[in-house]
Amino acid sequence: MIIAPSILSADFARLGAECDAVLAAGADMIHFDVMDNHYVPNLTMGPMVCRALREYGVSAPIDVHLMVEPVDSLIEQFAAAGATYISIHPDGTRHLDRSLTLIRDLGCRAGLVLNPAVPVAVAEPVLSRLDMLLLMSVNPGFGGQEFISYTLEKISSARRMIDSSGLPISLEVDGGIKVHNIADVARAGADTFVVGSEIFAASEYQSVVSRLRSEAQSAIL
Ligand code: DX5
Ligand code: ZN
Numbered sequence: 001m002i003i004a005p006s007i008l009s010a011d012f013a014r015l016g017a018e019c020d021a022v023l024a025a026g027a028d029m030i031h032f033d034v035m036d037n038h039y040v041p042n043l044t045m046g047p048m049v050c051r052a053l054r055e056y057g058v059s060a061p062i063d064v065h066l067m068v069e070p071v072d073s074l075i076e077q078f079a080a081a082g083a084t085y086i087s088i089h090p091d092g093t094r095h096l097d098r099s100l101t102l103i104r105d106l107g108c109r110a111g112l113v114l115n116p117a118v119p120v121a122v123a124e125p126v127l128s129r130l131d132m133l134l135l136m137s138v139n140p141g142f143g144g145q146e147f148i149s150y151t152l153e154k155i156s157s158a159r160r161m162i163d164s165s166g167l168p169i170s171l172e173v174d175g176g177i178k179v180h181n182i183a184d185v186a187r188a189g190a191d192t193f194v195v196g197s198e199i200f201a202a203s204e205y206q207s208v209v210s211r212l213r214s215e216a217q218s219a220i221l
Pocket of ligand 2: 031032033065174
C-alpha cells in the first residue's frame with residue numbers, strides 16, 4: 001500500500017521542506033500535479049520544479065500526473081527532470097500507445113489516468129504498456145474537491161481487469177480521499193492513494209498519514 005501526498009496542497013514557498021516533512025511522516029511517494037491551463041483550468045508546476053526537488057535531495061519516487069495537452073514534449077522533459085512515474089490522460093495525446101511507449105523508453109514507469117466519466121475499458125488495449133492505472137475520483141484541476149462516489153464501482157472493475165490480466169499494474173486513486181473514506185477506496189481494490197488537502201491541511205502530518213494507512217489497512221484485512 002502506497003500513500004502519495006499531492007503537493008498541490010503543500011506550501012509552494014517551502015516545497016522541498018514540505019516533501020521532506022510528508023516523507024518523514026511516513027508517506028511513500030510524492031504526487032506531482034502538472035496543470036497547463038488548457039487541459040484543465042489551472043496552472044501549476046513544470047519540469048524545473050521536479051528537477052529542483054531532486055537537486056534539493058528528494059529521493060523518494062516522484063509520481064508525475066500530467067494534466068496537459070499535448071503531452072509528448074513534457075514526457076521527455078519530466079523524464080530528464082527525475083520523474084519516477086509519468087501518468088497521462090488518453091485525451092491529452094493524439095497517439096496514446098506512442099506516448100505510453102515513450103514514457104517507458106525514457107526509463108520511467110508509465111501510467112494512464114482516467115477521468116471520472118471515462119470507462120475503465122479505455123485502458124484495456126494498452127494494459128501491457130502500463131505500470132499504473134490511475135482513476136480520478138474528482139474532475140482534475142483542483143485540490144479539495146469532494147470524492148465522486150460512483151467511481152468506487154470503477155475501482156472494483158479496474159481491480160478485476162488488472163487481476164485477470166496477471167500484469168503487475170498498480171491501481172492508484174486520486175481526489176477527495178480522506179481518513180473517513182480511504183477504507184472504501186481500499187476495499188474497492190486500490191493499492192495506491194493520492195491524498196492532498198487532507199494531509200497538508202493538518203497541523204501535524206505524521207498522525208494523519210498513519211491514520212490514513214491504518215484505515216486503508218483495516219479495510220483489506
Ligand atoms: C486534482 C489532482 C489531485 C489533487 C488531490 O486534479 O490531480 O492530485 O491534488 O487533492 P485532494 O486530495 O485534496 O482531492
Ligand atoms: Zn493528481
